[in-house]
Amino acid sequence: MSAFLLNRFSQSIVLLVIVSIIGFTVLNFMPGGPLAQFGLDPGMTQKDIARLAEQLGLNRPLWLQYLDWAWRLIQGDWGHSFRDGSSVLAVIGRHLLATLLLMGTSTALAIAVGTWIGIRGATHRYSLFDYCATICAMVALSVPTFWFGLIGIYIFTLKLGWVPAGNMYTIGDGSVMDYLHHLILPSLVLSLVHVAIWSRYMRTATLDALSQDFVKTARAKGVSERRILLKHVVGNALLPMITLAGMQLPSILTGALVTETVFTWPGMGRLFLDSLGYSDYPVVMGLLIFSAILVVLGNLIADIVIAIVDPRIRLG
Amino acid sequence: MTAIAAHLPPTRWWHSRAVYRFMRHHLALVGIAMITLLVLACTIGPYALPYDSLHIDLRARFAPPLSGHHYFGTDPLGRDLAARLLMAGRVSLLVGFSAMLLSTLIGTLVGVTAGYRGGWIGAALMRVVDGFLSYPSIFLVLALAATLRPSPVMITVIIAVTSWMETARIVEAEVRSLREREFVQAARMVGLSRRHIMFREVLPNAMGPIIVAASLAVARAILLEAYISFLGYGIQPPLPSWGNMLNGAQQYLASAPWLAIIPGAAITIAVTSFNFIGDGLRDALDVRNDHF
Numbered sequence: 355m356s357a358f359l360l361n362r363f364s365q366s367i368v369l370l371v372i373v374s375i376i377g378f379t380v381l382n383f384m385p386g387g388p389l390a391q392f393g394l395d396p397g398m399t400q401k402d403i404a405r406l407a408e409q410l411g412l413n414r415p416l417w418l419q420y421l422d423w424a425w426r427l428i429q430g431d432w433g434h435s436f437r438d439g440s441s442v443l444a445v446i447g448r449h450l451l452a453t454l455l456l457m458g459t460s461t462a463l464a465i466a467v468g469t470w471i472g473i474r475g476a477t478h479r480y481s482l483f484d485y486c487a488t489i490c491a492m493v494a495l496s497v498p499t500f501w502f503g504l505i506g507i508y509i510f511t512l513k514l515g516w517v518p519a520g521n522m523y524t525i526g527d528g529s530v531m532d533y534l535h536h537l538i539l540p541s542l543v544l545s546l547v548h549v550a551i552w553s554r555y556m557r558t559a560t561l562d563a564l565s566q567d568f569v570k571t572a573r574a575k576g577v578s579e580r581r582i583l584l585k586h587v588v589g590n591a592l593l594p595m596i597t598l599a600g601m602q603l604p605s606i607l608t609g610a611l612v613t614e615t616v617f618t619w620p621g622m623g624r625l626f627l628d629s630l631g632y633s634d635y636p637v638v639m640g641l642l643i644f645s646a647i648l649v650v651l652g653n654l655i656a657d658i659v660i661a662i663v664d665p666r667i668r669l670g
Numbered sequence: 671m672t673a674i675a676a677h678l679p680p681t682r683w684w685h686s687r688a689v690y691r692f693m694r695h696h697l698a699l700v701g702i703a704m705i706t707l708l709v710l711a712c713t714i715g716p717y718a719l720p721y722d723s724l725h726i727d728l729r730a731r732f733a734p735p736l737s738g739h740h741y742f743g744t745d746p747l748g749r750d751l752a753a754r755l756l757m758a759g760r761v762s763l764l765v766g767f768s769a770m771l772l773s774t775l776i777g778t779l780v781g782v783t784a785g786y787r788g789g790w791i792g793a794a795l796m797r798v799v800d801g802f803l804s805y806p807s808i809f810l811v812l813a814l815a816a817t818l819r820p821s822p823v824m825i826t827v828i829i830a831v832t833s834w835m836e837t838a839r840i841v842e843a844e845v846r847s848l849r850e851r852e853f854v855q856a857a858r859m860v861g862l863s864r865r866h867i868m869f870r871e872v873l874p875n876a877m878g879p880i881i882v883a884a885s886l887a888v889a890r891a892i893l894l895e896a897y898i899s900f901l902g903y904g905i906q907p908p909l910p911s912w913g914n915m916l917n918g919a920q921q922y923l924a925s926a927p928w929l930a931i932i933p934g935a936a937i938t939i940a941v942t943s944f945n946f947i948g949d950g951l952r953d954a955l956d957v958r959n960d961h962f
Contacts, residue, residue, distance in 0.1 A: 368797060369797065369800055369801060369804060372797055372798060372800070372801035373801050373804050373805070375801070376801050376802060376805070380810070380813055380814065383814065383817050383818065489697070492697075492942065492945050492946065492949065493938070493942050495945060496889065496893070496938055496941035496942040496944075496945050497934075497938050497941075498893060498896050498897065498900070498913075498934060498937050498938070498941075499897075500897070500900050500916065501916065501930070501934030501937065501938065504916070504919065504920060504923060504930045504934065505930070505931070505934070507920075507923060508923055508927050508930070508931075512923060512924050512927075603806075604803065604804070604805065604806040604807065605806070605807075607806035607808075607809070608806040608807055608808040608809070608897075611806070611808050611809065611812075612808070612897060612900075612901075615901060616920065626809060626812070627812070627901060630812060630813070630816045630903070638813055638816075639813075641809065642805065642809050642810065642813050645805065645806050645809050646804040646805045646806075649804045649805070649806065650804050
């Protein structure tokens, strides 16, 4: 187990280094570089900017700048927001919980519904249900999340008036029920794509598990189909899904950004777009790197969890 | 063997098993039909409609669908939505298709190189692929689109640069297994150059997975363009794209829902069709089934 963990940790660190190099490259694409914000300030001459660049070490070779930047990243010095001067990590921290709440709820929803559809599709293969589920999944994968959100708002807010059109809570209320009320529609919208993906994978994994020898043995022993399914098949089919949950993280984050925009949800995605609008590059860069770190860590955690649950992996 | 083969009628590509299997895949045929219709409508349609996509008519603002000759209604400036939809289709389909070509090219080059060379070059290239895949695509695309000037060509390049990794992974795995096959060893023994073996001997045998990945890549590129244009960082008005037509639609959702419904439906139809086609190709070309 420790050899597996060590190997997996070192892989993640190498990946983080590459991720940071990609991020740094993007940073250097930003127009005018880090001093662009002062370019429009009438109190700053070209000479001042050159002096600042010298002072901040922006005329050093790129690799040296990268090392310096990466070192400060590790120390937690992610720069300061152009907008209000607060530290980037603090700004991200203020928006992290809202995003995690949205992502967590919709992932739980997607897993529950997707698992059910997948298992049913596998046990009733080529039935009408299976056929519809397959087509629906492919259409669901093709619907733009923001469009689904707009349709949802149109039907459930404007026509039926069941749920609010946006925000995380009503000002002056903020009870648990109020949060849940605001959470329903965005998490449903965000979960659609992942229900589709999850159900397709779950169907394949269940079919795979159903064809294993231990299922034949159980059947030969006279174990009921229901018990076989619950005790032998589902558990085995769910194992690879842990890896899938990790792999889906980037697409959940992408979906979250779009969903948050449509529903004015105060999370990281909305912060990212707001910061882009203000040309608040330190926050944009911070979020970019942060989202990638989240993905790398998510995959690492998924691998560790599956190694704990399934001894074959850490031994093999 | 050769004696038997000589008696068989010469096979043409449209007699091949792959074409036969594809023709039996109903969803894929539906996909082909819908894409053909969309492409035809977008190319010829604008000439057949009575309104220009940029013609502003403030007396006809917010006309609902089927009012007069405005089949899909009009937008807040009184521009004909049908005309805009078809012109936008040109942009969106073209961007999606070009981005697919570029990303497939990059992905194939990286995949073939990494798979065939192996060793530290292969390992390094595949770690770069992992690195790019760690970024949620929209964060990367938006950051780049917001900083570089968002012309349609630039948007295409940005989408391609952020979505070649899947193809690279698929090609790498395929090439890595092909590398050990006898025909490659034979080619090596004959003394063919490495580049010749990589691109003339190995690559043609990896075309199946590449074609499948490419058809799915069109779907994803159209979707990605729609996302960033919807968010205001993609194709810039007055040039319409399906995504940017939805950009202002949310504020008129109560009074003019067709502004949101119609372009979104167009995106969904196009993307679904390409996904159907990809699925059919995967079955027809017998590419290992991972998702479906």
